[in-house]
Amino acid sequence: MKTELNVDIATALAAMAGKTITNVFLVACGGSLSIMHPGKYFLDRYADTLNSDVYNGDEFVTRDPRRLGAESLVILCSQTGTTKETVGAAKHARERGATTIGMTLDPKSPLAEAVDHIVAYQAPYTTGIPIDAADSNYGVLYMILAGLLKQVEKNDVVPSLLKSLNCLQPAIEKAHVQYASMFDAFAERFKDRSVIYTTASGANYGASYSFSICVLMEMLWINSQAIHADEFFHGPFEVVDQNASFISFIGMDETRRLEERTRDFLFTYCDEKNVLVLDAKNLDLDGIDAAFQGYLVPLIFFDALWKFAYKLAAKRETVMLDGRRYMKKITNY
Incomplete structure (x- = not known):
């Protein structure tokens, strides 16, 4: 404590x-x-x-x-x-x-x-x-x-x-339980996808960026891009069709409406079964002060998504971490 x-x-x-x-x-x-x-x-x-x-x-x-x-x-x-x-x-x-x-x-x-x-x-x-x-x-x-x-x-x-930090680990553990069945379904759904995008804004953007470049691309060799939720409407939304795959972060900070707007567009023009939505309003954030929920939610999302990454790796028969070709294995670059 x-x-x-x-x-x-x-x-x-x-x-x-x-x-x-x-x-x-x-x-x-x-x-x-x-x-x-x-x-x-x-x-x-x-x-x-x-x-x-x-x-x-x-x-x-x-x-x-x-x-x-x-x-x-x-x-x-x-x-x-x-x-x-x-x-x-x-x-x-x-x-x-x-x-x-x-x-x-x-x-x-x-x-x-x-x-x-x-x-x-x-x-x-x-x-x-x-x-x-x-x-x-x-x-x-x-x-x-x-x-x-x-x-x-x-x-x-x-x-x-x-x-708030004292209440963070319990919130993460509850999120793991809450997301388990959804992650099972989306791991099966996304196992053969060649491209998976992430969308977020505000405090969530860093977690979205990290999951895109350090997990989907680095660990799983899946083409990806972290798209800012507002920038999405200034070009990137043109890639959306019924088969496009997205992970949508919806947080608790002041930029939440930007993320909701992106999610709503995806639900309109993409098959909802291809949009993995993490919405912080559905999390149990008991004990975390409202003023800090927006800052701590990204960590809950990212920690939980590591579980999803391992489930996805198993479906793709990919070895996380040890399966990398270049990272920690070559130095002449």
Whole structure:
């Protein structure tokens, strides 16, 4: 039961006390980058003075934002801590005088060595070891940002966040049970599909993006694209026919109506049996403060969808993780 911020987060924030921070850069690659989108959404909604941006690791270096400097906090994430583009971004940020926090599983990794402060998180997807979702990359990032807001702007949402994080794992476990039969049906339905799209907006977009590129494409070799729910109507909806396959995220944040609009279009012009809808209104979110439901729902969706991915992999006779051709197997690129 969390009653205060994790020790390493509190230590990092204490070391920054007295520093002027005016902007936050959220930097990573791939699945780690996906968590940064809801992080920015959180800051957009709660920060009065802090500006924030999300960057891919190497583009952060090559774009080299002019405001990057002594008043910047750069938060970076790499699960293994070995992502070379993220490590390079950390070094670049420090060279420019910014304060850096690195989120990683390995405290002795290259990323850990490249940053000012190390913050640990846990991940069950590649280790197979169950965790409390409050200590996942999402939960840890939200704790960093909430602590930063309290310290820099005196806006204290930490108690509400911690209360909500304590109720997150039970909500995830209930979602697994709730979605089990639906996932069985859609795994059978989608087993031979060559393309599966995802749609989302707001805090959900990162989870949609990660499931598209890191699971459907990386793990299952299924062509995919994460389509922003509003951008859907500015070109992508032309791919829709009765046989098109979609996973539609419907969350609880302020952009929900965008996602509902996309779902309604799909239900009109696509066979509903080809649209896997995850609607947060149907989840049991007991104990999660209404103010934080929109930020935590993406983690519930993504955690649940891993179960779907394994069911789909079994139907396609694909080996998750170990079946990859390039990831973690070649280095000369």
